[in-house]
Amino acid sequence: MATFSLLPGSVALITLTNPPVNALSAAVRAGIVQAVQRSVEDPKVKSVVICGQNGRFCGGADIREFAGPMSGPPLVPLIHAIEALDKPVVAAIEGLALGGGLELALGCHYRIAHTTALLGLPEVTLGLLPAAGGTQRLPRLAGLPAALDLITTGRHISGTEALELGIVDQVTDGSALDIALEFAKSIVGRPLNTRRLSTLPCRCPTDIDNLLDRFMVQVRQRARGALAPVACVGALRAAATLPYAQGLRKERELMDTLFNSGQARALQYAFFSQRVVGKWTLPSGARWDNTTSRTISTAAVIGLGTMGRGIAVALALAGMSVVAVETQEKQLSEARQMVPAMLQREAGRRGLDTAPGVISFCSSLQDVSEVELVIEAVFEDMALKLQLFRQLSAVCKPDTLLCSNTSGLDIDQLAAATQRPGLVVGMHFFAPAHIMKLLEVVCGTRSSPETVATVMQLGKRMGKVSVAVGNCPGFVGNRMLKPYTEQANFLLEEGAMPEQVDKVLEEFGFPMGVFRMSDLSGLDVGWRIRKAAGLTGPGVEPTRTRQGRRYSPLPDQMCEAGRLGQKTGRGWYQYDGPGGRVARSDPWVQTFLDAYRARHNLAARVIAAEEILERCLYSLINEGFKILQDGMAAGPEDIDAIYVFGYGWPRHRGGPMFHAGQVGLARVLEKLEHYQQLHPDVAPMKPSMLLRRLVAAGSPPIQKWRELIHRERVHSQL
Numbered sequence: 001m002a003t004f005s006l007l008p009g010s011v012a013l014i015t016l017t018n019p020p021v022n023a024l025s026a027a028v029r030a031g032i033v034q035a036v037q038r039s040v041e042d043p044k045v046k047s048v049v050i051c052g053q054n055g056r057f058c059g060g061a062d063i064r065e066f067a068g069p070m071s072g073p074p075l076v077p078l079i080h081a082i083e084a085l086d087k088p089v090v091a092a093i094e095g096l097a098l099g100g101g102l103e104l105a106l107g108c109h110y111r112i113a114h115t116t117a118l119l120g121l122p123e124v125t126l127g128l129l130p131a132a133g134g135t136q137r138l139p140r141l142a143g144l145p146a147a148l149d150l151i152t153t154g155r156h157i158s159g160t161e162a163l164e165l166g167i168v169d170q171v172t173d174g175s176a177l178d179i180a181l182e183f184a185k186s187i188v189g190r191p192l193n194t195r196r197l198s199t200l201p202c203r204c205p206t207d208i209d210n211l212l213d214r215f216m217v218q219v220r221q222r223a224r225g226a227l228a229p230v231a232c233v234g235a236l237r238a239a240a241t242l243p244y245a246q247g248l249r250k251e252r253e254l255m256d257t258l259f260n261s262g263q264a265r266a267l268q269y270a271f272f273s274q275r276v277v278g279k280w281t282l283p284s285g286a287r288w289d290n291t292t293s294r295t296i297s298t299a300a301v302i303g304l305g306t307m308g309r310g311i312a313v314a315l316a317l318a319g320m321s322v323v324a325v326e327t328q329e330k331q332l333s334e335a336r337q338m339v340p341a342m343l344q345r346e347a348g349r350r351g352l353d354t355a356p357g358v359i360s361f362c363s364s365l366q367d368v369s370e371v372e373l374v375i376e377a378v379f380e381d382m383a384l385k386l387q388l389f390r391q392l393s394a395v396c397k398p399d400t401l402l403c404s405n406t407s408g409l410d411i412d413q414l415a416a417a418t419q420r421p422g423l424v425v426g427m428h429f430f431a432p433a434h435i436m437k438l439l440e441v442v443c444g445t446r447s448s449p450e451t452v453a454t455v456m457q458l459g460k461r462m463g464k465v466s467v468a469v470g471n472c473p474g475f476v477g478n479r480m481l482k483p484y485t486e487q488a489n490f491l492l493e494e495g496a497m498p499e500q501v502d503k504v505l506e507e508f509g510f511p512m513g514v515f516r517m518s519d520l521s522g523l524d525v526g527w528r529i530r531k532a533a534g535l536t537g538p539g540v541e542p543t544r545t546r547q548g549r550r551y552s553p554l555p556d557q558m559c560e561a562g563r564l565g566q567k568t569g570r571g572w573y574q575y576d577g578p579g580g581r582v583a584r585s586d587p588w589v590q591t592f593l594d595a596y597r598a599r600h601n602l603a604a605r606v607i608a609a610e611e612i613l614e615r616c617l618y619s620l621i622n623e624g625f626k627i628l629q630d631g632m633a634a635g636p637e638d639i640d641a642i643y644v645f646g647y648g649w650p651r652h653r654g655g656p657m658f659h660a661g662q663v664g665l666a667r668v669l670e671k672l673e674h675y676q677q678l679h680p681d682v683a684p685m686k687p688s689m690l691l692r693r694l695v696a697a698g699s700p701p702i703q704k705w706r707e708l709i710h711r712e713r714v715h716s717q718l
């Protein structure tokens with residue numbers, strides 16, 4: 001709702017009241033309409049201030065309402081009514097003014113903001129555009145180039161930057177509301193014509209077409225198939241070239257197309273998934289809201305390779321005092337040089353003069369004896385990690401948390417090597433660890449709820465999307481990746497080329513296809529993991545069946561031929577030289593694949609894009625269902641957040657489990673059955689029990705899956 005109060009000095013104060021972010025729900029919009037009406041009708045009111053309760057102006061439209069039919073007064077006429085008022089209206093922006101919240105403020109005649117308030121039009125991140133006049137008013141106020149930037153990226157800016165761009169009239173480090181109330185009294189009677197943005201011309205450079213065309217090219221490249229950024233440019237073109245009323249019609253037209261698109265639903269689902277994963281639950285019944293966490297202020301990182309350095313920086317950026325340990329002298333001296341520069345650079349990128357935490361370097365494990373939490377980031381080798389955990393258990397204080405940055409090793413085994421298994425947990429970071437948003441928090445069978453809560457909280461402080469997952473080989477992300485890459489290799493055996501597979505995946509929206517990604521991370525990484533699993537290496541028969549399953553030795557053979565990817569200048573593609581970045585098709589790979597197929601009597605066939613996509617994605621999705629079935633992820637949102645934030649799954653497609661729902665669970669099942677019939681030796685194609693049960697239950701919406709999984713588990717049907 002919104003409240004109206006008449007304050008001394010004849011100022012009407014309209015307060016938006018809808019915690020936690022004062023979103024513009026139907027009730028709030030109705031409240032504003034009534035309050036504006038009272039301001040018009042009451043002769044005692046000489047000016048108006050609009051603010052939000054609890055120091056938060058407004059977080060925009062109530063996104064939860066998008067799922068149902070719209071009710072309550074619409075926003076566009078409401079904002080027009082405010083703009084048309086002949087009494088001055090001032091927006092007092094504290095905390096945030098986002099989306100419809102900023103559009104509301106743009107309808108006011110003046111805007112006063114706190115320097116640290118967040119302002120922005122983030123609709124594009126929800127698959128929409130600012131359709132309450134935002135695309136038409138903002139370029140009239142801040143100019144077309146700034147509006148293009150803000151609306152197509154959805155980025156939030158501070159009150160200070162908003163002042164520089166002319167979006168607000170004044171900023172303060174004190175109370176924006178107090179200043180606004182005083183200001184409102186001082187401007188009674190001033191003419192308002194030049195303050196009504198819809199009546200002003202758009203502020204455009206001379207070469208509008210050139211600017212818009214260039215911008216459109218950039219936006220299409222960045223969008224990777226997302227519709228909303230492109231529609232935003234269309235709406236801004238209308239602002240620049242048409243009168244306001246026509247521009248507004250165009251804005252509405254484009255919004256209608258977006259609103260009903262699958263992409264908007266996917267992006268709104270992704271918004272809520274990101275928040276759902278913070279509300280973790282463990283099979284034991286421990287949850288985010290019934291477990292207390294410890295606040296960590298001192299931490300250590302062991303091993304200063306690429307991952308360890310990034311983790312140390314991430315911890316220092318979160319305000320921690322970090323002891324960084326490396327026993328190899330050369331590596332330590334490199335880290336001493338590089339890490340402070342990385343820290344400074346990243347702090348600058350986040351708008352900080354210096355990082356809030358500090359990093360000290362040393363070469364002895366004894367130096368970590370006093371810290372509250374240790375993250376081990378040594379080489380991915382179980383024997384090495386076990387030895388380290390034994391040492392840490394002896395050296396550290398008895399209540400120090402011991403965490404392993406592993407991408408798939410057994411946390412229970414590591415915990416068993418210590419005297420404190422309840423304080424051991426996995427922290428699977430993604431490279432570069434100070435930048436990538438995802439953190440898989442791997443809960444061992446003996447990890448205590450307090451340990452999980454502490455590490456989830458720490459992840460949040462580091463700005464990560466932390467997802468609690470179970471302890472199984474590969475955890476969630478890498479476990480699902482395995483059948484996906486396996487299918488891609490099988491497709492090569494059957495006739496596809498790496499660039500063909502990658503093109504299909506990139507057109508789907510991945511930033512990189514599976515083979516370009518493999519070249520980037522290095523083919524030796526997977527080779528070492530397969531060797532440790534006994535799947536390859538000296539003494540292993542070079543067959544296409546290993547450990548009782550179909551196996552493609554193609555990546556092993558590439559690796560053994562020295563084609564490690566970008567680092568050697570040759571992999572699935574060729575590069576200009578070692579370290580080269582631009583991938584080009586390599587005739588060598590064609591010859592290599594021809595020879596391989598001939599050796600194994602495999603006839604190459606033409607494989608359609610549809611088959612490539614279905615086999616890669618559905619095998620990954622099927623593994624996701626198995627993960628849910630095994631209880632290794634609490635719900636589909638957890639898997640989807642992992643894929644969107646850590647594996648480049650296009651956000652506008654929600655995540656793999658959401659995508660399965662969009663395609664139709666029955667269709668995914670039918671396709672898996674079809675491919676399983678054709679390839680009975682490929683275990684991951686065998687449809688999971690959970691998928692079958694969901695289809696049998698009538699393919700409920702994704703929000704209902706947790707309930708069904710819980711029910712079926714209780715009845716031991718999964």
Ligand SMILES: CC/C=C/CC(=O)SCCNC(=O)CCNC(=O)[C@H](O)C(C)(C)COP(=O)(O)OP(=O)(O)OC[C@H]1O[C@@H](n2cnc3c(N)ncnc32)[C@H](O)[C@@H]1OP(=O)(O)O
Pocket residue numbers: 020021023059060061062063064075096098099100101122123126128129130131132272275276
């Ligand atoms: C036709 C008219 C069209 C208008 C277009 C729009 O206005 S679209 C909406 C544009 N606004 C946004 O995109 C803002 C989305 N919200 C955020 O970015 C962040 O929530 C925040 C406002 C920056 C606050 O971040 P913070 O970290 O402080 O809190 P949370 O993100 O955890 O949010 C707290 C809870 O509030 C819920 N929520 C936030 N914004 C909205 C919203 N606009 N509508 C509905 N609900 C919202 C959020 O889901 C959290 O809920 P929980 O139940 O506690 O998880």
